[in-house]
Amino acid sequence: MxxxxxxxxxxxxxxxxxxxxxxxxxxxxxxxxxxxxxxxxxxxxxxxxxxxxxxxxxxxxxxxxxxxxxxxxxxxxxxxxxxxxxxxxxxxxxxxxxxxxxxxxxxxxxxxxxxxxxxxxxxxxxxxxxxxxxxxxxxxxxELGFYAKADSTLSIKEPKDVAGLRVIVGASTNQEQILLRWNQQNVAQGLKPVDIQYYDDDVVRGLAIQSGRADAYLGPNALSAFEAAKDGKTKLVGTFSGGWPLVxxxxxxxxxxxxxxxxxxxxxxxxxxxxxxxxxxxxxxxxxxxxxxxxxxxxxxxxx
CATH class of the missing domain: 3.40.190.10 (Periplasmic binding protein-like II)
Structure with a gap:
């Protein structure tokens, strides 16, 4: 019920x-x-x-x-x-x-x-x-979410999907640690490393996505979802638990x-x-x- x-x-x-x-x-x-x-x-x-x-x-x-x-x-x-x-x-x-x-x-x-x-x-x-x-x-x-430009064809469902991508993430955050673990796992399997980018300014981060300098942003899903719904410039291309691999x-x-x-x-x-x-x-x-x-x-x- x-x-x-x-x-x-x-x-x-x-x-x-x-x-x-x-x-x-x-x-x-x-x-x-x-x-x-x-x-x-x-x-x-x-x-x-x-x-x-x-x-x-x-x-x-x-x-x-x-x-x-x-x-x-x-x-x-x-x-x-x-x-x-x-x-x-x-x-x-x-x-x-x-x-x-x-x-x-x-x-x-x-x-x-x-x-x-x-x-x-x-x-x-x-x-x-x-x-x-x-x-x-x-x-x-x-939950954490990967967000890309609104017309992006990216789909990120597992660690290998970030191989070779340019991903923005916040320094010293839980999501950074998860991304680093994914990257380490991918490199050990012979996949391309992630180009990890850091921006302190949300506006600069947004410009990096829109201009194509970065492929995706990884952060708290709720914040990015709210922003995406408000301005329509980005979209969710992958989500997973903030405790990955745990819930x-x-x-x-x-x-x-x-x-x-x-x-x-x-x-x-x-x-x-x-x-x-x-x-x-x-x-x-x-x-x-x-x-x-x-x-x-x-x-x-x-x-x-």
């Missing part, structure tokens, strides 16, 4: 995904943001010992960076995007007022561990190392043993069943990264 409901909701929402990215609502009011009803089943799963940073408030840290995940609205202070929308659904479900705290990405672990906020919803991947200090409630797939998922992150994770997982699963979850993903062109069911503390990426 859960799978059928999700797929039906995604099918209805998919047609609106492109339009959503074409005409982005950057207002602080966000009138199209789905809201949830109070979820008694989720509330009952809150631990009696659970202590919130503020009474009656769900305080969530988000690193406002780029849409579709999160960015500032036109008032330059309200954080909008898919992660704030998920935070809103969880807060509504738990009968709490939502308070979003903008943070730098590097600061969230200490702030969460110290109880400064109740959760982090900011594209955090589940890893075994993080599970030692935090609990997780999954809400989206962690990785993004999750709401809470303090270890805080007594919040099971309630949050239940809240998310209810929103998957009633279609609100699909509406959030459709608003931000994230439909392909939908999960069928939220899990509490699933297997994470292994320690390196």
């Amino acid at each position: 859960i799978v059928r409901t999700l797929l039906a909701a995604l099918a209805l929402s998919l047609s609106g995904a492109m339009a959503s990215a074409q005409s982005i609502d950057l207002s602080p009011e966000q009138p199209g943001r789905p809201r949830a009803e109070r979820n008694e089943a989720a509330i009952r799963l809150l631990s009696p010992n659970a202590k919130l940073a503020k009474e009656g408030v769900f305080t969530v840290a988000i690193a406002a960076g780029r849409l579709p995940f999160s960015a500032y609205a036109t008032d330059t202070k309200t954080v909008i995007g898919s992660d704030p929308d998920i935070a809103r659904l969880v807060a509504d479900s738990l009968g709490l007022t939502l308070d979003i705290i903008p943070v730098a990405w590097a600061d969230w672990p200490l702030g969460l561990a110290s109880g400064k906020y109740d959760a982090v919803i900011s594209n955090v991947t589940v890893t075994e190392q993080r599970k030692e200090k935090f609990d997780f409630s999954t809400y989206r797939k962690d 990785a998922e993004i999750a709401v992150t809470t303090r270890k043993g805080a007594g919040l994770a099971e309630a949050i997982t239940q809240a998310i699963n209810t929103q998957i069943q009633n279609g609100n979850y699909a509406k959030v993903l459709a608003r931000w062109n994230l439909v392909p990264e939908a999960i069928e069911r939220s899990q509490t503390n699933p297997p994470g990426l292994p320690k390196t």
Whole structure:
């Protein structure tokens, strides 16, 4: 039933995904943001010992960076995007007022561990190392994507498909490490090496693709998909898990043993069943990264 409901909701929402990215609502009011009803089943799963940073408030840290995940609205202070929308659904479900705290990405672990906020919803991947200090409630797939010029005939489905290509990737990123492993594997098999390119500026990166100086860009699928839907200059030519060859998922992150994770997982699963979850993903062109069911503390990426 859960799978059928999700797929039906995604099918209805998919047609609106492109339009959503074409005409982005950057207002602080966000009138199209789905809201949830109070979820008694989720509330009952809150631990009696659970202590919130503020009474009656769900305080969530988000690193406002780029849409579709999160960015500032036109008032330059309200954080909008898919992660704030998920935070809103969880807060509504738990009968709490939502308070979003903008943070730098590097600061969230200490702030969460110290109880400064109740959760982090900011594209955090589940890893075994993080599970030692935090609990997780999954809400989206962690996927990487290869993007090429809109008229490209490239199709990248496995490591050998990148042999001899000129590929842009971010330095010191997970996707760079995966690309380097693919390249090493290909060279060992006698295939042509990848010409790996690095650009710090997104505009320069885009010009490299459009001018033909590079064949493809490898990065977080959600960011590139949103950009492609918005301007139509690039397209997806290959996608795979951010934990390749393992599956990785993004999750709401809470303090270890805080007594919040099971309630949050239940809240998310209810929103998957009633279609609100699909509406959030459709608003931000994230439909392909939908999960069928939220899990509490699933297997994470292994320690390196």
